Amino acid sequence: MLHVPPIHSQSYVGALRPYHSHSLTAEASSALEQVGTDLQKPAKSVVFRQGESADFIYFVQSGALRLDYQIEDGRNLVLDFLWPDRFFGIMETEVYAWSAVTLVDVHLKRFRRNAMLALAQDYPSISTLLLQQKTASLMAAKNHIILMSYPTATSKLIGFLLAYSKQQDYFDPIAQVLTLIMSRKDIADYLGMTFETTSRIFRYLETENYIKKINHRQIQLNIKKLESA
């Protein structure tokens, strides 16, 4: 059975509590189950591309992805990072407005959009689910905007690290070690800076004892110090 936990927040905007604390009814859940198929993708593979026909809606069962928006000037913008329990690809348009790329091996559930939207007409709890998931996307976008509005690259990166450290799959709260599954460039493209700046700020944070690099992808965080910065 497909169990969708209530949205939890990694947010600066505020904790996100569902209006009705709820998951799907048993009937809605099994109806959804019948139109969904399991799907596995290796790391660094494309789930869908910007501009492709938006025929499917996806759900992250495990792993992580990033959403890329290709700008006309050639730059790539990372719009969001997706973690387990998130739906994505819920478009109102014919085509996907951005691409979805896996960062690690992922386990997805895939639904035909037509089928899912038809079910939403019959099962109010599916409509509510879709609305909650859209809300989750919107809150993530608002948090992203807030991060990008920070006046310095240092505060942006600190904000990013603190938000990221809420992801229990990649942060060990005992050892305080964060496993970076995305590249310096991905982080830079998310925060609106160059990857050289990202790298330099990591260096600066280490000299000031905010973090300690174990290797390129493993970083020990001094959470308290980062939070008070």
Add this chain to the structure above:
Amino acid sequence: MLHVPPIHSQSYVGALRPYHSHSLTAEASSALEQVGTDLQKPAKSVVFRQGESADFIYFVQSGALRLDYQIEDGRNLVLDFLWPDRFFGIMETEVYAWSAVTLVDVHLKRFRRNAMLALAQDYPSISTLLLQQKTASLMAAKNHIILMSYPTATSKLIGFLLAYSKQQDYFDPIAQVLTLIMSRKDIADYLGMTFETTSRIFRYLETENYIKKINHRQIQLNIKKLESA
């Protein structure tokens, strides 16, 4: 019969926008009508404040507003500008995560959140409407992120002017004159820069004949030149 335009439709000039839509059935429409009340607000008034109990959902019938997010460090961030045909204040949390402030005199429709969400359980078309409106908010946020990612203040401001000039209430396509209903500071707080920079870029755009200032709030745009920049 209720008629709400699809989210990508263009607004028509001057008239009051009904929230009635193709997506709402007659029953859903009249049910909604019974829980909605008309509301007028003068320019520069607060519709709701960040942190207040999120009891109402609003619909813009005419006018324009901005959504403000107050950051702990004292800065104010403009998250979005709202135009006619947009719902706002659809929260999943107990309280509003940002404030809504009118830029000009506005005509709103106000719905009790409890009532509206209860109706959504009975009328699938109301759920669809809410989902569409969330999508509109999300697309606006994504466009905002794209704007903020532009590498220079000049390109951000050009992007803002071009997007804003799609608002037929405030852009005269014959004279090519855009009426700015928000301050330099509002624009700066939306784009993530200082208002001095906003002012300087306006000056620069005028020297390069991208725009011509009629006065502080009326600006003639050379759309073609701006688009090719």
Add this chain to the structure above:
DNA sequence: CGAGTATTTGAGCAGCATCAATAAGAGTGG
């Protein structure tokens, strides 16, 4: 008309981008 607010403009400096060169790590095949 006067007081308060919004906007413009100036000077100097800090932070980030750019261009460039190394270094570290990951992947592959012998």
Add this chain to the structure above:
DNA sequence: CCACTCTTATTGATGCTGCTCAAATACTCG
């Protein structure tokens, strides 16, 4: 397992953009 290649990350030097602080001007509203 090592040698080779390719990718990712780091570090350096330099210049420009946009921020800060400051002052003057324009506009708004009672």
